[in-house]
Amino acid sequence: MAFIDEIESINSELVAKCFQCQRCSCGCPIVDEMDYAPHQIMRMILLDQRDKVLDSNTIWLCVSCETCSTRCPNDIDIAGVMDACRQIAIEEGRKPAEERIYKFYNTFLKRVEAGGRINEPMLVAMFKLATKDFFSDMRLGMKMGLKGKLKLLSPKVKDRAAIKRMFAQTLHKK
Ligand code: SF4
Ligand code: SF4
Numbered sequence: 001m002a003f004i005d006e007i008e009s010i011n012s013e014l015v016a017k018c019f020q021c022q023r024c025s026c027g028c029p030i031v032d033e034m035d036y037a038p039h040q041i042m043r044m045i046l047l048d049q050r051d052k053v054l055d056s057n058t059i060w061l062c063v064s065c066e067t068c069s070t071r072c073p074n075d076i077d078i079a080g081v082m083d084a085c086r087q088i089a090i091e092e093g094r095k096p097a098e099e100r101i102y103k104f105y106n107t108f109l110k111r112v113e114a115g116g117r118i119n120e121p122m123l124v125a126m127f128k129l130a131t132k133d134f135f136s137d138m139r140l141g142m143k144m145g146l147k148g149k150l151k152l153l154s155p156k157v158k159d160r161a162a163i164k165r166m167f168a169q170t171l172h173k174k
Helices: 005-010 023-027 038-046 052-054 069-072 078-091 099-116 118-133 138-146 160-169
Strands: none
Touching: 005 038, 005 078, 023 038, 023 069, 038 052, 052 078, 069 078, 099 118, 099 138, 099 160
């Protein structure tokens, strides 16, 4: 299957309509850090350059702000395309170009699945364990704690079974 068909089977994103106007890349807040700008990713998908796209840091640095999707004259959901690329890369067991970002997503989802909501100190602790980076932002963490920005208790979730069902139907479906 061509790469574009794989992407469109996940998100139906009309990538083939891209005419390289670059409006997406001009609005992207992260573009300077990316291996390839969003319009380049669109082109590479059309050219079937699967490995280059899936191994790039672009798909991991994208913060899903949707600025690109809003600016696209062809209504291509570029943020959705980045999501689809991440999904394919994970399913294939590729080593993510930005491992810390992947670990953060993973930890975040595990916490939501376990508790229905995020408990920030627990999220930080689990992320630190996953990355084995315990001290790099300790001062910032202490400042946030002193200003009450890290909530120790999170509100209870009424229907945790519904959250479990949601994960079973999406993340763990096979
Ligand atoms: S804004 Fe849309 S049409 Fe223009 S380059 Fe980006 S994806 Fe392609
Ligand atoms: S959704 Fe991703 S690619 Fe699009 S503008 Fe935001 S960070 Fe850039």
